[in-house]
Amino acid sequence: MPFPYKTVLITGATSGIGLALAERMIAGGSFVIAVGRRKDRLEHLVAKHGADKVAGEAFDIADLAAMPGWVKQITTKYPSLSCIVLNAGFQRTIDFTHPESVDLDLHTLELNTNYLSPLHMTTLFLPHLISLNSPNKQAAEKLIASIILVSSGLSIFPFPRCANYSASKAAIHSLAWSLRTQLSSPHSPATQHIRVIELLPPAVQTELHTQQEDLVKLGQDKIGLTLEAYMNETWAELDKGHEEIKDEIINSAHGEALFRAEAVRKTGFEGFMGALRKMGVKI
Template sequence: MSLPYQKVLLVGATSGIGAALADKLVENGTFVIAAGRRKENLDKFVAKHGANKAAAAVVDILKLESIPKFASSIINEHPDLDCVFLNAGVQRGIDFTKPENVSLDIVYDELLANYLSHVHLTKAFLPHLSKQDKQTALLYTTSQLGLIPMKRCPNYSGSKAAMHGFILALRSQLKDASSRVKIVEVYPPAVQTELHDAKNQPDLKNGHAIGMPVDEFADEVYQRWVNGEEQIPVGTAKPMFDAFENKRQDYYESFNAEMDKVLVDFTV
């Protein structure tokens, strides 16, 4: 089996999970547009695979005002784009027992990178994906910490929980509208990437060695994506998901079905 998508835009492809998944996609015959801030890494990716299999686009998703122009540029250059994978994100340790040391700029940038930018990107690309006469897809990398927060990363955990809630509601809205856009959520465990290195989290030592090997993670995500899964919890995220998230989503479905009935008389 293979993916039904011809061309994937992967935002957050310059390192770590995104880079590994971009390689995996190209190796299995999917054209990848790799996007991110580090042009040198993007250029290496295209050189590695060739311009007939890969392209690159520089974007800083923290600059929300630039996202509509970025999306228009991608769509104009690649009208056959049928899948967008939003993978970019940052993680910071924040200690509120020392509030004088908490940088609200860091808090805001983390929310921008992990949540607000993804909402903006969703709005920007959804019209293009929705008008296709075939199945298209939006994928999101969230985290096991969106299910169970980790105390050293309260803001990161909160941003991923917000993203998870957004994705659940978005999937329901599109299914209710009989949309052809498939919504897929990937829940990573800790993975051996730059996310934990000293540049991003100076309070950690040898952080790049924390978690699951990134290629092993990418292999599992790709195979389960090919198999058609809409929710892909990996590694330590899977027992968390199985223990309570399935049940929570049953409640989510029944609650929203009831609210749909209640709101009939109040909806304009």
């Protein structure tokens, strides 16, 4: 199924994977609502592609208190919005062997940005996404909808150097499985038109790494796939309609072990859900 969403919102759209996704979607014919904190970059994106193809919306997605009003404003301004891409996040080193060096405020913000913000945003956008397929709409007016969550390969195998980041992405990965299971339940016909898609990127050469001074000093800020290589494959998988997109370019022993471990976990999860359903437990 070709990427079917005509109006898409993307957080973290001023750099890296978010910006690359925005430009692919614009090229594919979607109208993109680009969200980020850096207004100058949003203005550059609009100037580059045109206001008829992209809108810049400056917002700090870590501001949870302001989010309900902002979401209401967005859904009122863009009623055809049918896909949200929750991509914004950042990564910092945490060293428990030197606890005095751990900045708890910074790592609280990291968890807030990487996990709590997508959790809040998903919840707040869901009433709008549900309404796109409401019974009082004509068949031609009904739309399928999608929530795209960006986690990480580190959601499966954590990287101790960035333990808090890995934990936040593991939370997103778990949330994606639970959210998909709930929304697709036959007991919830009002939400079955909403797909939950998860991207699990490997290390990709973006600002996620170059913003970390310790990695720059070690020369490890350019480890991973080029953004173009990652995006070529990811866009192809999105275009096919896949719901869980892992990077198949990784052909290392680590990559193979990651996919093997994930397959075992997925089988176990599906068996667990089946057992709960047989017992009549609401999931």
